[in-house]
Amino acid sequence: MPTSIFRPQLFSGRTVLISGGGSGIGFAIASLFGELGARVVLTARNRARLDQATGTLTERGIEAFAYDINIRNEGEVEALFEQLDADALQPDVLINNAGGQFAAPALDISPNGFRAVVDLNLTGTWLMCGAFARSAQRREHGGRIVNIVLALDSGIPGMAHAAAARAGVVNLTKTLAWEWAPLGLTVNAVAPGIVRTDALSQYDDAQLRADVAALPLPRMAEPEEVAQAVAYLASPAASYITGVTLALDGGEHLTGATPQHAAP
Ligand SMILES: CCC/C=C/C(=O)SCCNC(=O)CCNC(=O)[C@H](O)C(C)(C)COP(=O)([O-])OP(=O)([O-])OC[C@H]1O[C@@H](n2cnc3c(N)ncnc32)[C@H](O)[C@@H]1OP(=O)([O-])[O-]
Numbered sequence: 179m180p181t182s183i184f185r186p187q188l189f190s191g192r193t194v195l196i197s198g199g200g201s202g203i204g205f206a207i208a209s210l211f212g213e214l215g216a217r218v219v220l221t222a223r224n225r226a227r228l229d230q231a232t233g234t235l236t237e238r239g240i241e242a243f244a245y246d247i248n249i250r251n252e253g254e255v256e257a258l259f260e261q262l263d264a265d266a267l268q269p270d271v272l273i274n275n276a277g278g279q280f281a282a283p284a285l286d287i288s289p290n291g292f293r294a295v296v297d298l299n300l301t302g303t304w305l306m307c308g309a310f311a312r313s314a315q316r317r318e319h320g321g322r323i324v325n326i327v328l329a330l331d332s333g334i335p336g337m338a339h340a341a342a343a344r345a346g347v348v349n350l351t352k353t354l355a356w357e358w359a360p361l362g363l364t365v366n367a368v369a370p371g372i373v374r375t376d377a378l379s380q381y382d383d384a385q386l387r388a389d390v391a392a393l394p395l396p397r398m399a400e401p402e403e404v405a406q407a408v409a410y411l412a413s414p415a416a417s418y419i420t421g422v423t424l425a426l427d428g429g430e431h432l433t434g435a436t437p438q439h440a441a442p
C-alpha cells in the first residue's frame with residue numbers, strides 16, 4: 179500500500195458518496211476517505227456485500243452508511259438523494275466509481291449488450307451527477323465530483339461499448355466542469371489502466387500479464403493508488419482543477435500500443 183501523503187482528518191466534517199463502494203477500487207476509496215475523517219456513504223446493488231464493507235469500515239472507526247440502488251434506474255437514484263436528505267447525509271463529494279463491462283469483440287456485442295454497458299457507465303454516471311448537482315444547488319453548497327473511467331487514449335479493443343461510454347464520461351466531465359463551476363462544483367475524472375482487484379478474474383490472465391509487461395511502469399496499479407488520486411482531486415489542494423481526466427495508467431497513454439482485452 180502506498181504511503182498516504184494526506185494530513186489526518188483532512189476530510190473531517192465531509193460526507194463522501196461512493197458508487198460501487200462495497201468492492202475493489204470503490205472500497206479502497208471509501209477506506210481512504212474514512213481514514214481521513216470523512217463520513218462515507220456506499221451504494222451498489224448487492225446489499226450483503228455493502229453490509230460487509232460498512233461493517234469492516236465501522237470496525238476501523240469510520241462512520242459508514244450503505245444504500246442499495248441500481249444507478250441505471252433514474253427513480254432509484256432520485257430516491258437515494260431524497261433518503262440522504264432525510265438521513266442528513268447530503269454528500270459534499272460524489273465519486274462515480276460504479277461501472278464495468280464484459281470483454282467481447284465488437285461484432286459479438288448485441289444492441290442490448292451495448293445498451294447495458296452505456297446505461298451503466300454513461301447514463302448511470304449522468305444520473306448520479308445530476309442528482310448530486312441539484313442537491314448542491316438547493317443547499318447553495320459547492321462540492322466535488324470525481325468520475326472513474328478507463329484508460330482510453332488509443333481506443334479499447336475488445337470493449338467497444340465501454341470505450342464509447344467512458345469517452346462520453348470524459349467529455350461529460352469537461353462539459354459539466356464548465357456548466358457547474360458557478361454552482362461551486364469541480365468535476366474531474368481518473369482514468370486507471372489495469373488495477374489489481376477481484377474483478378480482473380473476468381479477463382484473460384495471460385493477456386493481462388502481457389498488457390502489463392508492455393507498460394513503461396510494468397505492473398498493475400493498486401486500488402489504493404487510485405484512491406489517493408481521487409482524494410487529491412477532492413482535496414483543497416485541487417481547488418483550481420476542473421474538467422481534467424488524470425491518467426493513472428503506468429504510462430499506457432504513451433505507448434500508442436493499446437492493450438487488448440479478452441474474456442478468459
Ligand atoms: C481489463 C482492465 C480494464 C478494465 C477493468 C474493469 O473494468 S474491472 C470492473 C469490472 N466490473 C464489472 O464489469 C462489473 C459490472 N459489470 C456488469 O454488471 C456487466 O458487465 C453488465 C454491464 C453487462 C451488466 O449488465 P446487465 O446486468 O444488464 O447484463 P445482462 O446479463 O442482463 O446482459 C445484458 C446484455 O449484455 C449481454 N452480455 C452480457 N455479458 C456478455 C458477454 N460476456 N458477452 C457477450 N454479451 C454479453 C447479454 O447477452 C445481454 O444482451 P442480449 O443477450 O439481451 O442481447
Ligand SMILES: NC(=O)C1=CN([C@@H]2O[C@H](COP(=O)(O)OP(=O)(O)OC[C@H]3O[C@@H](n4cnc5c(N)ncnc54)[C@H](OP(=O)(O)O)[C@@H]3O)[C@@H](O)[C@H]2O)C=CC1
Binds near residue numbers: 198
Ligand atoms: N480493475 C481495473 O483494472 C479497472 C477498473 N476500472 C473501473 O473502476 C471501477 C471499479 O472497478 P473494480 O473495483 O475493479 O470492480 P468491481 O466490479 O468491484 O466494481 C464495480 C462496482 O460497481 C457496482 N455496480 C455495478 N453495476 C452497478 C449498478 N447498476 N448500480 C450500482 N452499482 C453498480 C458493483 O457493485 P454491485 O455489483 O453490488 O452493484 C461494484 O461495487 C469500475 O467502474 C471499473 O470499470 C477502470 C479501470 C481499470
